[in-house]
Amino acid sequence: MSEPSVAPVRPRPLRWRTFGRNPLVVLGTAIVLVFAVAALAAPLLAIRSPLAQLLDERLTPPGAGSPLGLDQLGRDIFSRLLFGARISLLVGLVVVALAGVVGTLVGVIAGFAGGWADHVLMRITDVFFAFPSLILAMAIAAALGPSLTHAMVAIAAVTWPVYARLSRAQTLVLNRLEFLDAARAMGAPDLRIVLRHILPNALAPLVVQASFNMGEAILIAAGLSFIGFGAQPPTPEWGVMVSEGRDYITTQWWVPTFPGLAILLAVTGFNLLGDGIRDVLDPRLRRPV
């Protein structure tokens, strides 16, 4: 006899039309796509290697041949930004994966198990919320030793609690619904209930959070790199590029300006995308852009 099953509740129909209707959301999606293409096609689009130095032409202003100019070591800023997009998107994806999995796991276990497990897990979450994010990330990154990998671990360590709170709240709501009683009555094991019924229905706010978390991760990573606890020179990471170019702000403005602009645009893109996904997945969560 086959295992008794209850059809999972189908999430409510998606509102893709709301997504296309908000011009800011469309702009955000476009920005994210441009950065994704830049990251994927960096070797094809780059004018030179991001590390190649033309020492005779250092600090050349933007113009023909180098659209965004050359930096203090004669490296092509446009090419470095393209490869920097790879690093920033990678940081975002790794952080979202790490923080998302850990946070969701903690939240679902807390919400589903209840009792003392819930109490212990949520108090641990509270402790992480007690630190301003960049300061805790810096302490962890300093303890592990400065490198981009350690920065990613540190950023995930300070951003997972949001996923835990969200997924716990979702689990608590879903756990009270009748279709889960039905599934239980038919003898579905806990693991199956969590995987087939709770997780798919709890996903909406987590996906929205993932998009905001991408932007946040890129911003914190750039900050950590700027003060020396993330990517190390000569890596073409945007925060490192701003830091290396800071002395040229008055004389050769393009050196620190373009990498900072890239950070601003990328983070804006992911924030707008998050707003848009939220409107599509759950109009009740809508907040003004």
Added chain:
Amino acid sequence: MSRYVLTRIASTALVLVGVSVLTFFIAHVVPADPVLAALGQHAREDQIQAYRHAYGLDQPVLVQYVQYMRRLAGGDLGLSIRTRRPVAYDLAEFLPATVELGSTAWLIALALGIPAGILSAIYKDRLADHLVRIAALAGAAMPVFWLGLLLLGSLYYRLHWLPGPGRLDLSIVPPPPRTGVLLIDSLLAADGPAFANALRHLVLPGLTLGLFSTAVIARMTRSAMLEVLNQEYIRTARAKGLTRLRVIMHHALRNAMIPTLTVIGISFGNLLSGAVLTETVFAWPGLGRYATASAVSLDFPAVMGVTLVVAVFYTLANLVVDLLYARVDPRIRYE
């Protein structure tokens, strides 16, 4: 005292214990070897043993934690490896500069964010609203260190409208230190020029640090105002014949400020995080710059001291905001 207040205070105490455990864990368990970090790669074996013994690092971790807590209770945060002074002394010296910068940024965020949010809600979908929303979007995504650099490059180096890095011009004699907060110290010393100079030095770093919080507060005020403006009682007030301004200021704003209050609490955390980057860019001798300088030289007692103190401040600030919140909105109860 109500049950809510007591539960909230008890949970804060629990969180603070957790904060001490986490800081201890990062400082003592995570690094491969805190001894090598302190003594350097070329330390002799007997030096390493002596250091381990002196700092109790040869004891079991649990014993180390108990000793750490005992020292903390006495206000002892350990010795800074870099400055060779008690970390608590260092913190006391660098804290006032951060308090001064943070309060300025916080006031700027309130003074700009709340009116911007109100205007944006009143003129929804009009030009003012679009401008505020775009500014808030950019503010929330702005790399603080880059903004600081741009402001320094334009308003200081190029236009000379405002002073550059540091808390005072070199030509100004600092007022005798009493609180460490230059604005207060110069007032106490009745030193007008020093006060004016310190104030001018605060503008650029204050704006830089305050922008993110301004954006968040403006967004929150806008959405809270929009929600309140749609309520029946607002329509009633208007129908009674009250002026629009009176309805907005007396009836709408009060209730809209309730959710905004939480964001104001959270913005303390943003300010403390942002201070690390802002102080680095503006050579501001505060906690953030002390933390980065210490972290660069692997001075763990100092880094952990800053982390701990900042977390305690932040937690207490959030406690105050939550208690205020419960007072302002009687519907709030602890679940």
